[in-house]
Amino acid sequence: QVTLKESGPVLVKPTETLTLTCTVSGFSLRNPRVGVTWIRQPPGKALEWLAHIFSNDEKSYNTSLKSRLTISKDTSKSQVVLTMTNMDPVDTATYYCARLPAPEDPFDIWGQGTMVTVSS
Amino acid sequence: SYVLTQPPSVSVAPGQTARITCGGNNIGSYSVHWYQQKPGQAPVLVVYDDSDRPSGIPERFSGSNSGNTATVTISTVEAGDEADYYCHVWDSSSDHQGVFGGGTKLTVL
Numbered sequence: 001q002v003t004l005k006e007s008g009p010v011l012v013k014p015t016e017t018l019t020l021t022c023t024v025s026g027f028s029l030r031n032p033r034v035g036v037t038w039i040r041q042p043p044g045k046a047l048e049w050l051a052h053i054f055s056n057d058e059k060s061y062n063t064s065l066k067s068r069l070t071i072s073k074d075t076s077k078s079q080v081v082l083t084m085t086n087m088d089p090v091d092t093a094t095y096y097c098a099r100l101p102a103p104e105d106p107f108d109i110w111g112q113g114t115m116v117t118v119s120s
Numbered sequence: 121s122y123v124l125t126q127p128p129s130v131s132v133a134p135g136q137t138a139r140i141t142c143g144g145n146n147i148g149s150y151s152v153h154w155y156q157q158k159p160g161q162a163p164v165l166v167v168y169d170d171s172d173r174p175s176g177i178p179e180r181f182s183g184s185n186s187g188n189t190a191t192v193t194i195s196t197v198e199a200g201d202e203a204d205y206y207c208h209v210w211d212s213s214s215d216h217q218g219v220f221g222g223g224t225k226l227t228v229l
Contacts, residue, residue, distance in 0.1 A: 049218030
């Protein structure tokens with residue numbers, strides 16, 4: 001059974017750096033062409049794609065957030081990590097990770113999401 | 121960057137057919153994926169590659185895509201179909217970034 005689970009802080013202060021971890025099971029980050037993506041959703045608002053990383057370490061970032069985002073993976077731990085610098089209250093959202101079976105594929109399996117609030 | 125436009129809301133009576141659209145410039149040349157999101161839950165893929173259904177998704181869900189409009193159609197709507205629906209494409213013109221529509225709230229009257 002394929003699962004993804006997000007973990008990270010519930011609350012961060014403005015200007016701090018957010019670090020989120022997605023731990024996957026049921027598939028390997030070594031699988032050819034497989035990827036993991038991060039998506040967020042502010043309360044009551046639409047989904048927003050943030051970044052993805054593939055097994056060959058190819059990465060892509062949302063242009064509007066690129067300067068603040070870094071995505072990486074630890075294959076041995078089955079984890080994908082997203083960092084977002086200089087957090088602001090507008091970054092308050094539920095952050096999801098999801099599996100990409102291959103480039104240009106849909107997000108077929110999603111994690112449950114983790115809510116992050118940015119407040120002093 | 122590529123923009124996808126969805127109506128904020130669609131309402132339909134039980135047993136009727138709901139059609140939710142996703143507009144984009146020449147969207148017919150893209151593969152469109154659709155997700156259903158119920159309150160407090162993560163999105164679930166219901167249609168991919170314009171018109172294919174993942175295993176476990178009822179045949180009542182179908183999709184089409186042509187010209188500047190993609191559509192997900194839900195036939196014989198049930199109360200349990202009430203949710204937000206999002207379309208999604210990959211924008212190959214900008215480093216293969218993911219793009220979502222603004223979402224449509226389906227209300228079952």
